[in-house]
Amino acid sequence: MPTEGNRDAAREARRAQRVERHARRRQRHDHVDRDSRRLARREELLDAAVEVIRRDGPAVSMEVIAAEAGVTKPIVYRHFGDRSGLVAALAKRFTDELMGALQSSLERDAEPRDLLVGTIDAYLAFVEKEPNLYRFVVQHVDAGAEELSGFVRQVAKEVAVVLGERLREIGYDSGAAEPWAYGLVGMVHLAGDWWVDSGAMPRARLVEYLTTLVWDGLDRVENAGAG
């Protein structure tokens, strides 16, 4: 309920933030690249979005997100185009984080099974720690649009890449990479969805169950090589 008083307050707050920004800029008239300035602003907007989603849940409106960042809607739209653009940007953030964890596991050259366990666990840890953010980033909206909307698709896409490499390495039918990648991510996603709602078991146990379900299938390929 945006009463008149609230609106005035919000306006005043925005003004204060604007003034502060200007002051900072003048202080160090470093004149850094326009582009990097824009990039930084973008990150600030994303930070604000993260905060407000965490607080108010995934159904939060664009206007509220903008207000949290101390600006109004059109600014947000100039940066992200539309709502799904914002979602995609946020999704990219967390996808990068997640894939970073996966990559570091890969480079540590861990036991393959541990690698699987670690990846599933990292995904579920995010779900557990940031349920609101997770829900926001997972909601896929548009029907007609083909391309990568939504966190889940992005993750699956990247998993498909590393899985494809691995399969090609061992000489196995690499056509399996995509269906398996999407299948695996979908499995963890829905199971996690259920789990976070029901809280039926500790995370480690869920990870163990899911790993058991698919491990033999993956391991057989690993050992069989070109089969």
Add this chain to the structure above:
Amino acid sequence: MPTEGNRDAAREARRAQRVERHARRRQRHDHVDRDSRRLARREELLDAAVEVIRRDGPAVSMEVIAAEAGVTKPIVYRHFGDRSGLVAALAKRFTDELMGALQSSLERDAEPRDLLVGTIDAYLAFVEKEPNLYRFVVQHVDAGAEELSGFVRQVAKEVAVVLGERLREIGYDSGAAEPWAYGLVGMVHLAGDWWVDSGAMPRARLVEYLTTLVWDGLDRVENAGAG
């Protein structure tokens, strides 16, 4: 404000009498049940919804759905409460269909692996045949609401039941039933989602890949019994 207890009681008594009268009448005359009439209307509305979704895609508005059925919005709302009610009703329809197919496979006592293949194939056949309906019914909306919204959850729930029975039969840890059910359905769901967008391979091949991925895990349990 007519809130006298007497009045309420009297009203309630009248209502009870009325109900009883209606019941007697229903028995005497053949005059079809009011309820079944309502039920029939509900089915008609669902039929209309199916048709328009098939034609116009999953983002279709409530107003258009109502128009297709030859009525206006409030009627639809009286039957289904809100949009997610409609989705749930539709989801139930197709869930029943799908589970019917599964059950008949179960009763034919097919080879366990064929049973898995058949179920996955039935799911993907629906996705392939009715992509718009599928998308409509899959979209989960509400964040806060706990309960069974969405096709996927319903299917997973039912799969959990039959899987739980099976696990208990063979004396295996039946706690795995739910995570596995949601995991399996999630796997098929997201892989199907990707597949229907990309059309990268014939359905049978996708079914084969997915089956391979999880079969060993399930089979091991089947053979191990209490392990």
Add this chain to the structure above:
DNA sequence: TCTTGACTGTTACCGCTGGTAACGTTACTG
């Protein structure tokens, strides 16, 4: 110094959606 133009920001609006309140209309029952 003034003008120009690019940027960031705002206000005020639009179309549409999900959802509801309030009011007619039909058809059956006492």
Add this chain to the structure above:
DNA sequence: CAGTAACGTTACCAGCGGTAACAGTCAAGA
């Protein structure tokens, strides 16, 4: 006949995503 439910309508609401048009600020070139 009167009453009552169910069926149906019109007309509205708040809130959403999204956009057009305008305003202040700053740096650079004549």
